[in-house]
Amino acid sequence: MIAVKNHRLVSSDKSLQISFDASPNHGTTFSEGLPDVIVLHYTGGSSLESSVNWLKNPASKASAHVIIGKNGEIVQMVPFNIKAWHAGISEWQGRKNLNNFSIGIEIDNSGLLEKRVDGYYTYWGKRIDNSQVVLATHKHKNQEQAWEAFTEKQIVIVEKIVMALKERYPIKDIVGHDDIAPGRKTDPGPAFPLQKIKNKLFYYRNEDVQLDINNNPNYGIVTADYLNIRTGPSVNNQTVSEPLPKGTKLKIVEEKNGWLKVKVDIQGWVSQHWVDLL
CATH class of the missing domain: 2.30.30.40 (SH3 Domains)
Incomplete structure (x- = not known):
């Protein structure tokens, strides 16, 4: 089980890897009654370590509250009562600058892939095994593209973290970066089951179940x-x-x-x- 204590993730489950690696890139404390939204991202980086290092670099002018590795590792970089710099120019339901209202969760994932003659590649040239490729059309696009699959461990950890955050903060919605910045962002993209998670954890329904x-x-x-x-x-x-x-x-x-x-x-x-x- 994952919980929030002193605005940091904790767990009594010794099999979970939770660490805190502070980023200097952050804003001030959230206003009262906030945060109330969770924003999901993919890192678009080559590894969990490289993404953590980048978000610790002042030159990046970016951060996230949490990054989740492919094996379910959790690295928290900003306490949940402090604004992280993850949303950029953004708007959701009439509110601009989601950094002021939201918790940012980054997931280690290459995102959009490039199709070549012999397979699918990341933008830095790493070939992704076909079993880890999802062919899908992004909701803001009109053509099928290739995306790196998220691991089952990542999806489970995202759900656990969201549940813990809902217990501690007045979280009322979970969205993708592509929801709050649709003109410039595609993450977490169609390979991540965001709507299914939202249905389970916010609407308490499983639309696949037909009850007789x-x-x-x-x-x-x-x-x-x-x-x-x-x-x-x-x-x-x-x-x-x-x-x-x-x-x-x-x-x-x-x-x-x-x-x-x-x-x-x-x-x-x-x-x-x-x-x-x-």
Whole structure:
């Protein structure tokens, strides 16, 4: 579990790598009642380390509150009560300069890729394996392009951080840099499931689930922050997807030895301990 203490991320989970590497690039303290928006970015850099070093460099005139590595590493660079310089020229729902209202989360990712004869490359010349390439059309473009895929660990960590921030601050929305600066920014882009995360964590719905109330099945709701869904009723069985976030509605198919076989957009087994029946 991730939480916020003294405006910094903390966790009792020893498997999570959370560090603080302060950036000198930041503004003043947020006004009362802020921050209330989270802005997601991709770094467009070659590595977590290079992005951290750049955002510590005064010449960059940029920073973010948090950067997330490909293996789920978390580097916080600015306390959450201080304005970071991540949004630039921006506007959202009538408010300009989102640095004054938002928390910036950067995700280590190359972003838009270049197609060459032998594959897909970053702008600095690194070839990306085809299995890590997403072909999709950006919402502000009209043609399909290639993007580096985000890792499952990154997506899970983003969700955990967002949940922790919602517990501590009056967060009411999560947006992409491409939402607040659509004319000049494309991050986090179509490879990141932003709308799905927003639906789960802000609207508490999973649009992939079709609940058949007429047949009167049993339903439950996930009470843990995140709940693994497995191929069978045991912790020794493999997981079949990323963990289910708190608030996910489940259709219960079968019960066995403290486990529930459930249907969401997928089917698998979850621990009964972390499900409240509806």
